[in-house]
Each structure stands twice: as structure tokens, then as C-alpha cells.
Amino acid sequence: MRDALWLSLVCSVGATALAFVLGLPLAWVLARTDxxxxxxxxxxxxxxxxxPPVVGGVALLLAFGRRGLVGQYxxxxxxxRLPFTTWGAIVAEAFVAMPFFVIVVEAGLRxxxxxxxxxxxxxxxxxxxxFRRVVLPLIAPSVxxxxxxTWARALGEFGATILFAGNLQGKTQTMPLxxxxxxxxxxxxxxxxxxxxxxxxxxxxxxxRDRWFPA
Amino acid sequence: xxxxxxxxxRLGALALDVALDAEAAQTVVLLGPNGAGKTTVLRVIAGLxxxxxxxxxxxxxxxxxxxxxxxxxTERRPIGYVFxxxxxxxxxxxxxxxxxxxxxxxxxxxxxxxxxQVWLERVGVAEYAxxxxxxxxxxxxxxxxxxxxxVLEPRVLLLDEPLSALxxxxxxxxxxxxxxxxxxxxxxxxxxxxxxxxxxxxxxxxIVLEAGRVVQAGPLAELRERPRSRYVADLVGVNLxxxxxxxxxxxxxxxxxxxTAGHGSGDVFAVVHPRAVALHRLEPEGTPRNVLxxxxxxxxxxxxxxxVIVAGAVPVTAEVTPAAVTELELTAGxxxxxxxxxxxxxxYPA
Numbered sequence: 430m431r432d433a434l435w436l437s438l439v440c441s442v443g444a445t446a447l448a449f450v451l452g453l454p455l456a457w458v459l460a461r462t463d464x465x466x467x468x469x470x471x472x473x474x475x476x477x478x479x480x481p482p483v484v485g486g487v488a489l490l491l492a493f494g495r496r497g498l499v500g501q502y503x504x505x506x507x508x509x510r511l512p513f514t515t516w517g518a519i520v521a522e523a524f525v526a527m528p529f530f531v532i533v534v535e536a537g538l539r540x541x542x543x544x545x546x547x548x549x550x551x552x553x554x555x556x557x558x559x560f561r562r563v564v565l566p567l568i569a570p571s572v573x574x575x576x577x578x579t580w581a582r583a584l585g586e587f588g589a590t591i592l593f594a595g596n597l598q599g600k601t602q603t604m605p606l607x608x609x610x611x612x613x614x615x616x617x618x619x620x621x622x623x624x625x626x627x628x629x630x631x632x633x634x635x636x637x638r639d640r641w642f643p644a
Numbered sequence: 645x646x647x648x649x650x651x652x653x654r655l656g657a658l659a660l661d662v663a664l665d666a667e668a669a670q671t672v673v674l675l676g677p678n679g680a681g682k683t684t685v686l687r688v689i690a691g692l693x694x695x696x697x698x699x700x701x702x703x704x705x706x707x708x709x710x711x712x713x714x715x716x717x718t719e720r721r722p723i724g725y726v727f728x729x730x731x732x733x734x735x736x737x738x739x740x741x742x743x744x745x746x747x748x749x750x751x752x753x754x755x756x757x758x759x760x761q762v763w764l765e766r767v768g769v770a771e772y773a774x775x776x777x778x779x780x781x782x783x784x785x786x787x788x789x790x791x792x793x794x795v796l797e798p799r800v801l802l803l804d805e806p807l808s809a810l811x812x813x814x815x816x817x818x819x820x821x822x823x824x825x826x827x828x829x830x831x832x833x834x835x836x837x838x839x840x841x842x843x844x845x846x847x848x849x850x851i852v853l854e855a856g857r858v859v860q861a862g863p864l865a866e867l868r869e870r871p872r873s874r875y876v877a878d879l880v881g882v883n884l885x886x887x888x889x890x891x892x893x894x895x896x897x898x899x900x901x902x903x904t905a906g907h908g909s910g911d912v913f914a915v916v917h918p919r920a921v922a923l924h925r926l927e928p929e930g931t932p933r934n935v936l937x938x939x940x941x942x943x944x945x946x947x948x949x950x951x952v953i954v955a956g957a958v959p960v961t962a963e964v965t966p967a968a969v970t971e972l973e974l975t976a977g978x979x980x981x982x983x984x985x986x987x988x989x990x991x992y993p994a
Binding site: 567 | 690691717718720723724725727731732733734735744745748749792793796
């Protein structure tokens with residue numbers, strides 16, 4: 430059980446980090462450029478929110494499985510295999526949870542007055558400097574809120590994870606999976622594990638209360 | 645140092661076509677009503693907006709030319725921009741705001757902070773170096789914003805309504821100091837404003853924009869003596885008429901006639917200063933050649949004078965003393981006669 434809790438933390442934090450790295454530039458592109466086709470990109474980004482996670486897992490297998498569209502090259506060229514590994518669990522959780530991050534950060538960017546970025550440019554700052562020294566500090570509340578939501582969603586991920594990463598104890602068996610297995614044999618243990626997850630979610634919600642639901 | 649710009653931009657309903665040349669150590673004021681395209685001109689020079697037609701050249705370097713495809717992005721232009729409502733970075737202290745540009749251009753933190761401190765002192769807000777913009781008053785924030793632009797010693801300094809966010813009490817003081825800092829800046833200075841007092845205090849030369857076009861450009865004195873549009877005439881506070889002149893008589897476009905001393909002919913403007921207009925309750929007899937009947941529309945009190953706006957076949961504004969208003973019982977709706985001596989009307993070709 431400690432394995433599952435630890436793995437859940439590792440995977441959910443890893444998924445949040447992945448969502449941060451991929452989602453931040455994505456949110457910026459969606460909010461600040463008029464790239465052709467960005468509406469399509471936005472729809473694709475948001476798709477995992479409406480997609481049943483199990484279907485997401487199937488899609489991930491087709492894409493990143495060992496014979497998948499991308500997966501075969503990852504294997505052939507880099508020797509990277511995602512399915513049924515901890516990395517696979519992280520990718521599955523990030524896939525499902527990243528839309529929360531992108532949506533919240535994009536909204537934060539849109540509500541940020543563009544004059545700050547313009548002012549930075551007139552002062553000689555390149556885009557990356559502007560982003561790091563002006564934009565990011567100013568949208569920090571959105572980034573934190575988005576990351577917390579992403580993390581909470583990743584923590585509870587079940588469908589995509591079990592399909593794409595399997596249910597290997599200590600490797601890919603996160604808390605929700607462990608609860609599911611426990612339930613078959615030991616109701617009390619399943620309830621105890623559930624309470625731990627519930628407590629974690631409540632803590633996140635409460636700590637976010639002021640930013641997310643201003644009084 | 646010099647700036648040559650021909651700005652052609654289409655933005656929604658606004659079709660902007662403005663030529664603007666400026667020399668070093670000269671302040672050019674872009675004056676015009678809201679929506680005339682003044683800010684757009686600044687944004688084009690700063691590279692925050694691309695030209696549709698025209699050219700922007702600073703010291704022989706082409707910054708923007710849609711024909712040749714030349715384009716220098718904002719961060720590499722030799723400009724300083726003071727935004728309307730200052731646009732200071734709210735998460736940085738006043739000092740860090742001023743040091744930001746130096747740091748972005750590669751200065752070390754210590755040097756940048758030192759130089760920023762010097763500039764904060766120069767604009768008179770050194771004691772607020774550690775304050776966040778949110779804790780500064782409008783006037784203080786404006787000075788920090790000015791220091792932030794000046795610290796980079798830009799070849800072209802652009803100021804967008806630098807005084808509009810200030811209330812009347814600090815405005816006079818800030819305006820005078822702004823004039824001093826502008827005079828000290830060796831580069832080209834361009835100030836956008838819709839306030840004629842700002843224009844007169846800050847500008848060496850004024851370009852008046854209306855609906856995306858230059859309606860008049862020149863030194864201030866010329867604007868005052870020879871306004872060429874209703875907007876400019878209202879700004880400088882004179883009566884402006886237009887009509888066709890023939891042997892000392894001007895047949896006005898809006899109807900009516902004025903008798904003048906000059907002998908201009910053809911399409912002309914005629915200007916009458918309100919001071920030169922006398923008001924009477926009874927039809928006057930005497931030397932004034934122009935006697936206009938009308939009714940008082942309304943009165944504007946300006947300091948120790950009252951401007952009486954008279955509606956009639958030839959509308960006219962007169963400037964009189966409060967005592968005269970009481971004596972003649974000038975109230976809205978009162979019937980009056982306005983008289984203007986022919987020699988007080990200055991006439992110039994349209």
C-alpha cells in the first residue's frame with residue numbers, strides 16, 4: 430500500500446511537471462498568437478477532458494504502444510518504451526490532466542494586460558526574457574491554480590493509466606488502481622485508501638479556496 | 645538624430661495617413677481628439693503595430709517598410725515609450741522597473757540598480773525606490789515611468805498622454821517638470837495629447853490630427869493665430885469662420901457676412917478673438933462694421949473672465965468680465981447684439 434501511495438505522488442507530480450513544460454508554451458500560443466489552426470489545436474488540447482479516460486488509454490496505446498504510430502520510432506531510435514512503465518503512467522496521467530492546466534493558464538494570460546509585454550519589448554527585452562521576468566510572475570496565481578487542479582486530476586486517474594500502463598505493483602499501480610484491486614478482497618482496506626485520497630483532495634481544494642473561489 | 649515617418653495604417657474604421665518628421669532636441673506634439681489615431685502613430689514608430697503603407701526611418705536606419713520588407717522588432721528599436729497610465733510592472737519595485745531595460749540589455753544587476761537610482765533621483769522619486777507601483781501616487785508613478793524610458797537614453801522618446809491620469813493639483817507641477825526633462829533629453833521627443841495646455845507647455849511644434857489625417861502642423865503661435873479647423877479654433881479659443889472674400893466682405897459658408905479691413909479674395913479663413921467682440925443689449929450704432937444679432941446660448945466662466953456663447957445667423961463667442969454679465973443681465977436666452985470692428989478680424993487664405 431505504501432508503494433501505491435508513493436507511486437501516486439511520483440506520477441501525479443511528474444504528470445503536473447510534464448503538463449507545466451508542455452502546457453505553458455501551448456497556453457501562450459493559444460492566448461497570444463493568431464497562428465492559423467489554433468482553434469483546432471485548442472480543441473485537441475481539450476479533447477481529453479471530454480474523452481472517456483479508457484478511450485484515452487486506447488489512443489495512447491495506438492500512438493505510443495511498442496508498435497504504435499510514434500512508439501515504434503521511440504523504441505527503434507531511442508530505446509524508449511512507455512507502455513507498462515512508470516513513465517507510461519506519468520504520460521497517461523498528464524494526457525488526461527493537462528487540459529486543466531492549459532485552460533486555467535490561458536485564461537490567466539488572456540486577462541493579463543498586454544501593455545506589460547509591450548512595455549517590456551520597448552525596454553529591449555526579448556520574448557523569452559519578457560515571459561520569464563514579466564508574464565510568469567504576473568500570471569503566477571493562474572499557474573499555481575492550474576497546476577493544483579492538474580495534480581489533483583492526475584492523482585485520481587484510473588482508466589487511461591490502467592489501459593496504457595497496466596497494473597504492476599510498485600511500477601504502475603497507483604492509488605486508484607490499488608483501491609480497485611483491494612475492493613475485490615478487502616472492503617475495509619479499500620475504504621481506508623479512499624479516505625487517504627479524499628483527504629488529499631480536500632486539502633488541495635481548501636488551500637486553493639482563496640484563489641479559485643474569491644470571497 | 646532624426647525621425648522620418650510616413651504612417652499608413654488601416655485599423656477598423658480608422659484610415660491613418662500621417663507624415664511626421666522630427667529633429668533631435670525638439671518636442672513634437674501630436675494633438676487631436678480621441679480616436680484621431682495619435683496613439684496608433686506612436687505604436688507604429690515603436691514597432692508594436694506594423695505599417696500597411698509608408699516608412700519609419702530613424703537616423704537613416706529603416707525600421708519598417710512594407711515595400712522592401714524591412715522590419716526591426718520593438719526590442720531592437722532605439723526608442724523609449726511612456727505608456728498612458730504608466731504600465732509599470734506591478735510585481736517589481738520602482739527601482740527594479742527602471743533597471744529592467746538596462747538588465748534586459750545585458751547590464752549587471754549592481755550597475756543597473758545604480759544607474760536606476762540616479763534616474764529616480766533625477767526625476768525626484770528616489771525615496772520610493774523600494775515601493776511597488778501600487779503604492780505610488782499617480783504623479784510618482786508617472787515619474788518612475790519616465791525614468792524607466794529615459795534611463796536607456798533612447799534616440800526617439802515617445803510619450804502617450806503622459807499627464808492624463810493625473811488630477812489637476814499635481815498636473816501643473818508634473819507638467820512643468822516633464823517639460824524640463826524633455827528639454828534635457830537630447831533625442832527626438834514625441835508627445836501625444838488631447839489637452840491643448842499640455843501641447844502648449846510641452847511642444848515646440850504641434851501636429852493636429854483629426855480622423856487619421858493631419859489637419860494642421862506648425863509652431864504653436866501659428867496654430868493660435870491661424871487655426872485651420874474648427875477643432876483647432878476651439879482648442880485655442882477663437883472664433884473661426886470660413887467663406888469667400890471679395891473686396892473686404894466675406895460671404896460665410898454657413899450664411900451671413902463679415903466686413904473686414906483686408907482685401908483678400910477667394911476662399912479664406914477669418915479669425916476673431918473673443919476679446920475683440922463687444923456685447924450690447926440694444927442695437928449699437930457706431931464704428932464697428934459688424935453687428936450681429938443673436939441670443940445667449942450659454943456662459944462659460946474661465947477665471948476672471950466669462951465667455952458668452954451667442955447663437956445666431958453668425959454664431960460668435962465673446963469674452964467679457966463678470967461685472968458686464970451682471971450689468972447687461974446676460975443669461976441663457978437673452979437677446980443680444982455682438983459687434984466686431986473690421987480691423988479685429990484677421991483673414992488668411994484657406
